[in-house]
Amino acid sequence: MSNPISVAFKKARAENRPALLTYTVAGDSSKKQSLNILKAISKNADILELGVPHNTPVADGSQIQTSAYRAIKKGIKINDIFRIVRDFKKFDKNKPIILMGYYNMIFQYGANNFLNKCKTSGVNGLIVVDLPWPENKDFAKKCKKKSIYFIQLLSPTTTSKRLKEIIQNSHPMNYFISMLSTTGGKLKVSPLEILKNYNRIKKINPKKEIVIGFGITDKTIGKLKSADGLVVGSAICKEITRSLNSRQNPVTNVGKLVRKLKNRIK
Amino acid sequence: MKLKKGVPVIDQGNSLGFWGGKFGGNFVPETLKKPIEDLEILFNKLKKDKKFITERDKYFKNWVGAPTRFIKLENLTNHIGGAQIWSKVVSDANGGAHKIYNATVHCLLAKRSGKKIICGDTGAGYAGKMLSMAAKKFGLKCKIFMGAKDIARQQPNVKAMKKNGAEVIPVYSGSQTLVDAVSECMRFWVANCDTTAMCVGSTVGPAVFVRICGWSTSQISRELKVQLIYEFGSIPKKLKLYNCVGGGSSSFGFWNEFMDYDKKQVEFIGVEAGGPKKSKKHAAPLTYGSKIGILHGAAQYVNQNSDGQIEETESISAGLDYPGISPLHCFLKDTKRARYTAASDEEALNAYKLVTKFEDLRPSLEPSHAFFVALKEAKKLSKDTVVVINSCGDAYKDRGILEQRLGKKYVKSN
Numbered sequence A: 001m002s003n004p005i006s007v008a009f010k011k012a013r014a015e016n017r018p019a020l021l022t023y024t025v026a027g028d029s030s031k032k033q034s035l036n037i038l039k040a041i042s043k044n045a046d047i048l049e050l051g052v053p054h055n056t057p058v059a060d061g062s063q064i065q066t067s068a069y070r071a072i073k074k075g076i077k078i079n080d081i082f083r084i085v086r087d088f089k090k091f092d093k094n095k096p097i098i099l100m101g102y103y104n105m106i107f108q109y110g111a112n113n114f115l116n117k118c119k120t121s122g123v124n125g126l127i128v129v130d131l132p133w134p135e136n137k138d139f140a141k142k143c144k145k146k147s148i149y150f151i152q153l154l155s156p157t158t159t160s161k162r163l164k165e166i167i168q169n170s171h172p173m174n175y176f177i178s179m180l181s182t183t184g185g186k187l188k189v190s191p192l193e194i195l196k197n198y199n200r201i202k203k204i205n206p207k208k209e210i211v212i213g214f215g216i217t218d219k220t221i222g223k224l225k226s227a228d229g230l231v232v233g234s235a236i237c238k239e240i241t242r243s244l245n246s247r248q249n250p251v252t253n254v255g256k257l258v259r260k261l262k263n264r265i266k
Numbered sequence B: 001m002k003l004k005k006g007v008p009v010i011d012q013g014n015s016l017g018f019w020g021g022k023f024g025g026n027f028v029p030e031t032l033k034k035p036i037e038d039l040e041i042l043f044n045k046l047k048k049d050k051k052f053i054t055e056r057d058k059y060f061k062n063w064v065g066a067p068t069r070f071i072k073l074e075n076l077t078n079h080i081g082g083a084q085i086w087s088k089v090v091s092d093a094n095g096g097a098h099k100i101y102n103a104t105v106h107c108l109l110a111k112r113s114g115k116k117i118i119c120g121d122t123g124a125g126y127a128g129k130m131l132s133m134a135a136k137k138f139g140l141k142c143k144i145f146m147g148a149k150d151i152a153r154q155q156p157n158v159k160a161m162k163k164n165g166a167e168v169i170p171v172y173s174g175s176q177t178l179v180d181a182v183s184e185c186m187r188f189w190v191a192n193c194d195t196t197a198m199c200v201g202s203t204v205g206p207a208v209f210v211r212i213c214g215w216s217t218s219q220i221s222r223e224l225k226v227q228l229i230y231e232f233g234s235i236p237k238k239l240k241l242y243n244c245v246g247g248g249s250s251s252f253g254f255w256n257e258f259m260d261y262d263k264k265q266v267e268f269i270g271v272e273a274g275g276p277k278k279s280k281k282h283a284a285p286l287t288y289g290s291k292i293g294i295l296h297g298a299a300q301y302v303n304q305n306s307d308g309q310i311e312e313t314e315s316i317s318a319g320l321d322y323p324g325i326s327p328l329h330c331f332l333k334d335t336k337r338a339r340y341t342a343a344s345d346e347e348a349l350n351a352y353k354l355v356t357k358f359e360d361l362r363p364s365l366e367p368s369h370a371f372f373v374a375l376k377e378a379k380k381l382s383k384d385t386v387v388v389i390n391s392c393g394d395a396y397k398d399r400g401i402l403e404q405r406l407g408k409k410y411v412k413s414n
């Protein structure tokens, strides 16, 4: 059986569009609400990234930090996150879920334990922001044994030699960081420039799915349509914050935003 | 786990930057891999380059002011009535603390790499002040990240940074202290590593920053070795080196040249911040048995909960108020080369009172932690034991806190 992540890319390709990946923080702004948000967006999103909130996130900008602090303050624990994934999968069992987080959380849980829990709750992929190549070799191998994709990050600073090495050793999906930035930064390079870098990476092995993330909003997503997949995170977290501040329902508002994003790439 | 003899400790990490196979490393976002590798190549080359060493030594001597004094605290020795009590007055250094060594070296490296901007973190404000001084000297633009709580409690250093033309960026996230300042500084570097160099303010962060900082502060023990031989004719048979430990840069630098001596002859005692007596919070991961975790790119003993969230710390001294600790010190602890203990806020204040009562020396709150433990232990030690405390910072920056906690008379002559 193939990993639902690969199925999602195939499906999007058949519809002649990039896959839409969303990022929300688990437990933002409560366990129940973050589950409801996933349910509300699953119709329009192809792959759901779920952030594991950490309180010293060195690669995240203010929007995702705000979401993470909010979730932690409400008392979210790793086991709650697995529960959210499990409950979501009861609702939509084929929708792929990727957990994204920092390595200390996995390290404290125990890598093997963590992966067992991923498997039983239905996690399909992992992104570990601060576990780069080659430090991630062993962990990626463990993921493979469980048929969980370990998703490698690639950046504009990654040298050609390194790109080749990482991609050669990678699982079917990788993540290209659009620009030098933490999450949530304004797009400071043109979509054309981003796609040029993307194509350079894509050429190394066209079979690998490459998604682009960082700085993508409903304003810019349409210009990057030729990629395999596009990730929107901070813009969604910001919408949750905005909804809470104006006493509106984040679930409906995020649902609407994701529908809009989907329409822009159709 | 074993400490090798004849190899500098900063060079004892494995190919992935782990000391003892498990402390340190490079847990960084992909974007930083290249700038870190570039910095590693540059540093590894320059630390063997005689011209670069000569340049460094010239700045250390003429600008930083080397050597800093090594003095006997006669009155305290008489008062305590045990071991001989000495101090290495590192606060003599330009700017008033040991942070000047690392700041100078980072600016020299930044110049060599063609960077025009340098960013750094600070807690007590010394790392930031010194980076602003060095940046000004070497013509670099300077950005300092500092927790909002620390900005409020270390105003004299904030003023100094601004006077030197640095931009001080307040950090409001988390506990608004050093840990958040380092995170924010790393984020800034992630987004600007093409134009900007980063200086990490202590022996923490990704492995190369630990190494550069340890290499820089080792100036302290190079001087001390010469001074000890001058005073005693040779390295004393019973020597004890006390130093406060925040991130661990002053202590590592104070000990490095004595690493290969038997610990029965030269003992290292690191003093962490125990926090307020009544509080459960502390900044003493080595003393209170914190578990290994990852913070700011390195594996280390760190205060954290069972989920791996970093825990808030509490200490009267902003410079020690950090939940983690240098991988170098984790290594020295596990190889048993150094011994670690903690002093509380109140104990540090008492030591400050005692030192200033008997001596013409005003250690800041950070070294006051080390003075407390040293003076307590010195009482029980023989007269031929030489106790040396690194007075690595000057109390001028703490005048607000000292006045509030001890009253006006403890700050009047500053």
Ligand SMILES: Cc1ncc(COP(=O)(O)O)c(C=O)c1O
Residues within 6 Å of the ligand: B097, B098, B123, B124, B125, B126, B127, B201, B202, B203, B244, B245, B246, B247, B248, B249, B250, B251, B318, B319, B320, B364, B366, B367, B392, B393, B394
């Ligand atoms: C005077 C002084 N001592 C000690 C420290 C603690 O840092 P480290 O352990 O790196 O020496 C600081 C940090 O700001 C400081 O300003």
